[in-house]
Amino acid sequence: MGRIVEVEAYGDAADRASHARFGRTPRNAAMFGPPGSAYVYLVYGMYDCLNVVTGPDGSASAVLIRALAPESGMARMRAGRSAVAGRRRSARTADGQARTSARLERTPDYRLASGPGLVTAALGIDTTWTGTDLCDPGSALRLEALPGGSSEIASGPRIGIDYAGSAHASLPWRLWVPGDPSVSG
DNA sequence: GCAAGGATATCG
DNA sequence: GATATCCTTGCA
Numbered sequence: 001m002g003r004i005v006e007v008e009a010y011g012d013a014a015d016r017a018s019h020a021r022f023g024r025t026p027r028n029a030a031m032f033g034p035p036g037s038a039y040v041y042l043v044y045g046m047y048d049c050l051n052v053v054t055g056p057d058g059s060a061s062a063v064l065i066r067a068l069a070p071e072s073g074m075a076r077m078r079a080g081r082s083a084v085a086g087r088r089r090s091a092r093t094a095d096g097q098a099r100t101s102a103r104l105e106r107t108p109d110y111r112l113a114s115g116p117g118l119v120t121a122a123l124g125i126d127t128t129w130t131g132t133d134l135c136d137p138g139s140a141l142r143l144e145a146l147p148g149g150s151s152e153i154a155s156g157p158r159i160g161i162d163y164a165g166s167a168h169a170s171l172p173w174r175l176w177v178p179g180d181p182s183v184s185g
Numbered sequence: 186g187c188a189a190g191g192a193t194a195t196c197g
Numbered sequence: 198g199a200t201a202t203c204c205t206t207g208c209a
Contacts, residue, residue, distance in 0.1 A: 025193080043204065043205060045191035045192065049204060088190090090189085118205090160205075161204060
C-alpha cells in the first residue's frame with residue numbers, strides 16, 4: 001500500500017498531451033470507460049503506467065499515478081522492482097545483475113515508487129490490469145480514502161509532453177505533495 | 186547526455 | 198507493411 005503523492009491529469013481529444021488526442025483507439029479505449037476503473041499502458045517499451053479513469057462513461061479522461069509514498073508491503077515492492085529491473089539490458093550480464101541488485105538494495109523505501117514506471121513495478125501491475133474496478137473493495141488493486149485527508153498540494157506543468165505544444169505543455173496539471181521525498185525527481 | 190525497448194498511430 | 202515517436206528509467 002502507498003499514499004498517492006504525485007499525479008497528472010489527462011483529458012479528451014482537446015488535450016493534445018493526452019492519449020485520447022487521436023480519439024478512441026485500441027490502446028486508449030479504457031480511458032472512455034467508467035470512472036474509477038484502471039487504464040494501464042506500456043511506455044518506452046519497458047515501463048507500465050497506471051491511470052485512474054475519471055470522466056463519465058463514454059468520455060475520455062484519466063489521472064496518471066506518478067508516485068506513491070510506500071506505507072506497507074515494501075518487501076514485495078522491492079521484489080516487483082527487482083523483477084522489472086531484471087528485464088533491462090544492463091541486467092542481462094551477471095555483472096550487470098549484481099550492480100542492479102546492489103543499487104536496489106541501496107534504494108530507500110521512500111523511493112520504491114517515486115515515478116510512474118516505478119509505481120507499477122513496485123505494485124506488480126501491467127497492462128492486463130486495465131479495466132480493473134479500483135473502487136471495488138474486493139479488487140486486488142484499489143483506491144482507498146486516506147483518513148485525516150488533505151495535505152498541501154502543489155501544481156505545475158506535466159512531464160514529458162513537450163510534443164503537445166506550449167499551450168498544453170504549460171497547463172499546471174501535475175499535482176504533488178510539496179516536500180514529500182517520494183515525489184519523482 | 187543518451188540508449189534500451191516494444192507497442193502504436195500514421196504515412197506510403 | 199514500414200517507421201518515427203513515445204505520459205521513463207538508469208546508465209555512461
